[in-house]
Amino acid sequence: MQTDVIAAPASRPAWRGLIGFNLLTGIVLGIVGFAVGAWLGGMIGDGLRWVGQSDENDIAIFLGFALGLVGYFGGLGFFNYPISRLLGHPPSLREYDSEGWGRYFRMCTDHKVVGIQYLVVILIFFFVAGFNAMMIRTELLRPSPSIWPADTYLTLVGEHGTMMMVLMSAAVIGPFGNYLIPIMIGARRMAFPRIESMTVWMTLAAPIVLLSAIGLGGFPTGWTGYTPLADQANLGMDSYITAFILAGTALTLVGFNILATVFTMRAPGMTWGRLPLFVWAQVATAILMLLSAPVLVTALLLAVLDRTATTTFFTSGNGGSPYLFENLFWFFGHPEVYILALPGFGVALEILPVFCRKPLWGYGMAVAGMLGIAALSFMVWQHHLFVSGINAPLRPFYMLTTELISVPTGFLFINAMGTLWNARMRLEVPLLFVLAQLFNFLIGGLSGIFLSDTPSDVTLHGSYFVMAHLHYTILGGLGFSLFAAFYYWFPKMTGLQYNMRLARIHFWSVFILFNTTFAPLFAAGILDMPRRAVTYASYLQPINDWVSISAFLLGGSMLLFGINVVYSWAIARKPAVDNPWHSRGIEWQLPTPVPVHNFERLPVIVAGPYDYGVPGALPVMQPEAAAAPAGGE
Amino acid sequence: MADQQLIEGEDIQAAVRNYWVGSRLWIAGLVFYFLAFAFSFLYLRSLNANHMWHPAKVQAPAVWGTAIVAALVVSAIVFTIARTALERNSLSIWRWAALVAFLLALTAAALQIVEYRELGFGPGAGGFASTFVAWTGGVLVVVLGMAYWLETIWATSIRAGTTLADTSRGERRMLAANVEGFGAVWYFVVAVAVATYGLLYWVG
Structure with missing residues (x-):
């Protein structure tokens, strides 16, 4: 069965488009499914002694x-194919409504549609999580609780942190990876397009489930979800766990799909040495996703069992240990840092040569840097446990491996500096964001050395110094690269300027205000301001007021971006x-909008x-020019 | 189904490679999925917090465990027979053997569920009891997923009928690739189940 392109009948009334497998059906069935599940869980819980002894029924939630989620995915049409395969039907790829808005609201196997879906989801929840940050900063205008009770404040912190982590993990690889990788390697589609489509709907569901925590009493743990x-x-924790399980599963599947695509779908002549660095960065990220996210999912499943089935994984009184969760979480959590960072470097190294009008300096070194970071990132997780009572002899090892990771990271900076050297730069907006990204990440990276060093980490751990560091790497690094990617590829993805x-204006305001917001937090941390605390010493109020006002202005500059997008x-x-940046990239050689199948026949790649x-x-x-099969050789 | 060299709009060679690469990548993901259970087992066992890792009254029922693992191992062996039959174009043997392998996988899953009812201890009876329930449950979920995969392969080959006899046809090449990919993952999962059995029932 070849690809079917099903177009909506012209005479069909508009309302008929609402009926069928689409987001609306998914939401309705999702709500019904939740109600049925909660009812069933209530029935089951009534028969269980330990649920009866508690005033909460986590099983129902x-x-x-x-x-x-079963109803949601069923309503979107994700079970149709598995059921047809169960009945022995052969593979059949349906690309619903290859034209029109309808395709953006249902399962679609066109990777370009998935890329746009990702972009919209990421932007919407980026603003929601940013709004959370504004509420946090509003509370911190005063040194004692004045607007939100302490538990609400903690929930806001957790919502902001978790939502940002979930979304930023997919911020580049979701929209731009899905949209661009097949085109950049000369393929017509991803290796597993249904899985690709499923991940975007998981990424949409995860923050919605997370937000439901607010109605279930919130959760007090921040994004790390530490036990005990x-x-x-209370029940809001169940929302956090479910949302993160969804996100972890999506990360695993994205990694799996991208690796399979790049391994198997490259056009003739697209050798590993010609692969764009943007793709290499996504490959390195995908390795991390595939291997680290399953550990997170398992850890969270154990947490589900602790909360529903009386297992004792994370309670030390009965044969478990809270440190088990910390270990499992950070085995994912530190590679996660590079899941966030590497795609940003891919964007930077892809964009730099275009605006410097000279070849990228040190292609091989860049690839080695990315793969080196990916490999080392699995050997550093215990530096997050320096103050958690790990065996003292282990500390130097993890300190050394963490500091060692600055070597391959340094490779990437050398690539960037070498490319910028003597370049006649065109200071267009994408390049400005890349330059700012490098500046911010440098500060984030250098401050990270203090946190990898055991003696200084013992002092700084849990303080706003860590907050400043992670915001410089994630928002200053990845966030700025997301803007760079957006401004660079927006004309390609939408055909619009x-x-x-x-x-x-957005660039200059966000660059200045980002630094005026987060640089003072290093000082706040050194002055002993703890993370996730709604109260702080009164001598810290001036610095907090400065940061809050700066943060509000930063939020305003983000609104400028939103206004520009809309x-x-x-x-x-x-x-x-066409090709406004005069790029050599394959994606810019195709017409805009890119045809459904990208290439009529597979291209032959003849140069880097x-x-x-x-x-x-x-x-x-x-x-x-080619009738040869894909595979890159 | 018409013969084709294009599968889902893509050249069949790419689709065949997708099965091979996809199955190996899936194994890589599963390694880390199971690694988390193994780490939990070893970590909690070494800590033995409050001497509650493995109280004497908690005994994993080895008879049930042996039956479960035996069903999985036999399923893998029968699947090997099915796969060999397919390679030799003995479609009838392939279909029967694949069906038996599928049913044995389901049997293992059913036995696991029955074992939970006959366990003799609750999931809260210490670190080992928790790990036992979670790890065997983790294996159970994967076994059910693999049983689904095998069923789709078997059902596809039944529906394709005699057209599969022509080894040059696209459907046949896809089936062979699918079977090869499934086999790689299934042997891995069964190996994990055997290792899990050794740790949970004998090392404890």
């Missing part, structure tokens, strides 16, 4: 979420010129992507 606090927390003046995409709709300014450089590909 977890079963509600489980059946709710998590074991003791954004407002350049607003974009420049204005350019939905209102002005000014067509973009970064030969800018090289006399006699061949074009990257010979389009539609």
